[in-house]
Amino acid sequence: MKFINYLQSISGISIYPLITLVLFVLFFIGAAYLAFSADKRMMEHVSRIPLDKEEN
Known part of the structure; x- marks a missing residue:
């Protein structure tokens, strides 16, 4: 039996890929947002x- 068959037999397993995708996109x-809204002078200093x- 293939691994995918084991995953399909678990009830409610289909929500986990959706949650992972949402977390990935939000991250x-x-x-x-942080990269584009950061203070340019501070980014120059850090770079x-x-x-x-x-x-020091």
């Missing part, structure tokens, strides 16, 4: 941290 919408030779 990336949130990440995109230069690896290049700074000064050690």
